[in-house]
Amino acid sequence: MRATVFLGGGRITSALVAGLRLAGYDRPIVVHDRNPRKLQQLKRQHRVIAEPDLQNAVAQAGLLVIAVRPDSVRELLKQIGRLHRPLPAVSLAAGIPLAKLRARLGPSVHWARAMPSPVCRTARGLTAITFGRGFPSVAKQVVRRLFARVGQVIEIPESKFDAFTVTYSSSHGYHALAALADAAQKLGLDRRSALTAAAHALGDGVVAWREGKIPLHRLLHEAATPGGVAATVMSAMDAAGYGRIVEHGLRKGIARARKNAGG
């Protein structure tokens, strides 16, 4: 049985293999990275085959997953060179378009892009996938099944990938949690109570929306009595540019992803 081979053994690979093992994925997983220490750690923690030689790693692949930072992709693919057997490959690199990937490794490699998050470590994440044209349908199933092990999978056109990438980051949750808890501390709550209150406010609200059938505007209405405290907080935040700030951040993220595409 050929292996699922990750090139790059950093943060996202570590989260993915943890989630895959948690979900009972029992196909061989090979990881190649230039840092022997990271390889040994992954081997110890998640029963991966640590492969320090790039060409040996690629030779074992039934599915190749590119998990190096966007600015390292070009060099990595150059090191691999041209491949002469059909091979499905999935790039996790933010911003790098299929057209750029297709120009490397030769025509027998079929490319897809995927955008998971480190939440896949718990096998309750979300991954967006986009397939390049001509991607074989059997291989599509292999890719969908791989990511479905670690959470929900959605397929979106490549033109929407950057918008998805900047929206879907678990950093939003941690960032909002940190901002809300910091503000609560400034108002006098101790750190632990501030974090607990903020985590419940954010987490419980989101879970209520995800698990219930009540539309978002109704939940907002229910949680904020007109003229009451929550409504006052929300309208003060909106007047201070809450929505504008979020949109500004996302636009900056898209610009960053487009820079990756140019590399």
Ligand SMILES: NC(=O)c1ccc[n+]([C@@H]2O[C@H](COP(=O)([O-])OP(=O)(O)OC[C@H]3O[C@@H](n4cnc5c(N)ncnc54)[C@H](OP(=O)(O)O)[C@@H]3O)[C@@H](O)[C@H]2O)c1
């Ligand atoms: N982290 C996330 O939440 C997340 C989510 C979705 C997608 N992604 C995408 O996944 C990719 C990896 O992100 P990451 O956060 O996991 O990065 P990371 O923690 O830096 O991991 C990348 C690993 O690849 C190694 N590497 C780089 N070039 C290499 C080469 N030529 N040969 C062998 N090893 C090489 C790096 O080594 P050095 O440390 O020595 O450079 C590092 O250990 C990025 O393209 C990112 O856009 C990340």
